[in-house]
Amino acid sequence: QLQLQESGPGLVKPSETLSLTCTVSGVSDDYISSGTHYWGWVRQPPGRGLEWIASIYYSGSAYYNPSLKSRVTMSVDTSKNQFSLKLSSVTAADTAVYYCVRLAKGARISLGYSYWYFDLWGRGTLVTVSS
Amino acid sequence: EIVMTQSPATLSVSPGERVTLSCRASQTVRTKLAWYQQKPGQAPSLLIYDASTRASGSPASFSGSGSGTDFTLTISSLQSEDFAVYYCQQYYDWPYTFGQGTKLEIK
Numbered sequence: 079q080l081q082l083q084e085s086g087p088g089l090v091k092p093s094e095t096l097s098l099t100c101t102v103s104g105v106s107d108d109y110i111s112s113g114t115h116y117w118g119w120v121r122q123p124p125g126r127g128l129e130w131i132a133s134i135y136y137s138g139s140a141y142y143n144p145s146l147k148s149r150v151t152m153s154v155d156t157s158k159n160q161f162s163l164k165l166s167s168v169t170a171a172d173t174a175v176y177y178c179v180r181l182a183k184g185a186r187i188s189l190g191y192s193y194w195y196f197d198l199w200g201r202g203t204l205v206t207v208s209s
Numbered sequence: 210e211i212v213m214t215q216s217p218a219t220l221s222v223s224p225g226e227r228v229t230l231s232c233r234a235s236q237t238v239r240t241k242l243a244w245y246q247q248k249p250g251q252a253p254s255l256l257i258y259d260a261s262t263r264a265s266g267s268p269a270s271f272s273g274s275g276s277g278t279d280f281t282l283t284i285s286s287l288q289s290e291d292f293a294v295y296y297c298q299q300y301y302d303w304p305y306t307f308g309q310g311t312k313l314e315i316k
Contacts, residue, residue, distance in 0.1 A: 128245075128253065128296055130305040143304045144210070177252055184259045184300065187239055195243040195300050197264065199252040 080104045082178045082200035090172075090207050096165040100178030100200060103159070111136045111156040116181035116194045119152070119163045121174040122202075129174075133181060133194070134161060168207045175202040211235055211299050215308035221316040226287050230311045232280040232297035241301035244273055244282045247310075248293045256295075257282065287313070 086098035100117070102109060110117065118133035134140040134152040142150050146165070154161040165172060181194035212235040222228050232242065240260040245253040255264040257273035260280060270285045284291055292315055297308040 127309045128298070128307040130298075130307070133305075141303045145304075182258075184241060185262075187241075193241045193300050195241075195255070195258045196245070196253075196298070197255050197258070199254065202252050 080198065082180060082198060084176060084178050084200045084203040086203065086205070088204060088206060090168055090205060091209050092169055092207055093167055096163070096168050096172060096205055096207070098163045098176055098178070098203065098205070099160055100162070101158070101160050102180075105159060107159070108156065110154060110159050110161070113137075114183075117154065117161045118179045118181055118196070120177045120179055120196065120199075122177070123171075123174045131163065131165075131176075170207050173205065173207045175204050177202045210304055211238060211302055211306050213297055213299055213306050213308035215295075215297055215311045217311060218309070219312045219314060221314045222287055223316045224287050224289055228284050228287055228313065230282045230295055232275075232282070232308050234278045234280075234299055237277045238299040238301035240276050241299060242273075242275065242280050243298045243300065244271075245296045245298065246291075246293050247296065248290075253296060289315075 081103050083101050090096045116133045119131040132142045132152045140152050149166045151164045178200040179196045180198040182197040184193040214233045216231045242260045244257040247253040256267045261273045272283045292313050294310045294312045296310045
């Protein structure tokens with residue numbers, strides 16, 4: 079059964095870089111490189127709502143939330159069915175549960191453009207920014 | 210950025226009732242609207258995509274409607290397991306954005 083699993087430090091010091099990896103398991107070796115999905119990250123501060131962070135295609139083409147773009151980098155390792163997130167210069171405001179997500183393509187409504195919704199979520203990992 | 214606004218923030222309802230949640234976009238998202246359910250301590254899960262298509266495994270009691278800027282999620286008869294927080298999200302344009310959520314509470 080396909081699963082997404084986040085991994086990485088649960089505690090990061092202020093001004094340092096948060097690094098998380100999502101492993102896609104229960105799939106064929108070349109699943110991410112099949113190109114049928116985007117992959118991404120969503121976060122949720124304690125007791126608050128959801129914020130999309132970034133999404134990436136197997137080719138490395140990525141979209142970033144402008145509010146975080148200067149600090150965020152996503153990468154993908156198709157050989158390991160993994161994708162990663164790096165968020166630099168973290169502060170307490172970056173404390174959140176970080177979810178990795180799979181994006182599926184919605185019905186076509188425009189030529190040459192695709193629309194991607196979050197169809198599968200990891201269980202999430204709490205990252206606390208504190209000294 | 211497209212701003213998504215959900216109403217109400219909290220809704221107190223009794224099991225068995227029919228309930229409608231609202232979501233409004235600050236500009237058109239055509240039908241590129243999804244609904245997610247989040248239970249305490251769990252990740253969100255997809256209920257509805259493309260405004261009205263039920264996701265695999267979503268109960269038939271859930272239905273979505275709307276297009277453009279106004280959308281609704283209807284639960285035909287509330288079960289105990291439906292008390293949760295519901296989020297709408299647009300994927301018409303980057304950055305993808307969520308509403309602030311509607312919490313369904315037991316009356």
